[in-house]
Amino acid sequence: MKxxxxxxxxxxxxxxxxxxxxxxxxxxxxxxxxxxxxxxRLRDNGTPLAEVMGEADRLEATKRFTPVEVAGIRQTIEFAxxxxxxxxxxxxxxxxxxxx
Numbered sequence: 175m176k177x178x179x180x181x182x183x184x185x186x187x188x189x190x191x192x193x194x195x196x197x198x199x200x201x202x203x204x205x206x207x208x209x210x211x212x213x214x215r216l217r218d219n220g221t222p223l224a225e226v227m228g229e230a231d232r233l234e235a236t237k238r239f240t241p242v243e244v245a246g247i248r249q250t251i252e253f254a255x256x257x258x259x260x261x262x263x264x265x266x267x268x269x270x271x272x273x274x
Contacts, residue, residue: 207265
C-alpha cells in the first residue's frame with residue numbers, strides 16, 4: 175500500500191507521473207491508473223476537484239502533451255474523483271483501447 179502524503183505533495187505527484195518519463199512520450203495506461211489512484215486519495219483527503227484539475231491545467235501549459243492526451247488526463251481525473259471509474263478500471267479500459 176502506498177504511503178499517505180500531504181495534499182500538496184500528492185497533487186504534485188500527478189505532474190511528476192506524467193513528466194518523469196521521456197519529455198515528449200505519450201501518457202501510458204499505467205500512468206493514467208496512477209493518476210486515478212492519486213486523484214482518489216486527494217478526493218478522500220478533501221481536496222476539491224478544481225484543485226486537482228489545476229494540475230491538468232499546469233500540464234497543458236507545458237505543451238508536452240497533445241490536446242487528446244490532456245483530455246484523457248482530465249477525463250481520468252474527473253472519473254476517478256466522481257467515482258465513475260476506479261484505477262483498475264481505468265487501466266483495463268485504457269489497455270483495451272490501445273489493443274484496438
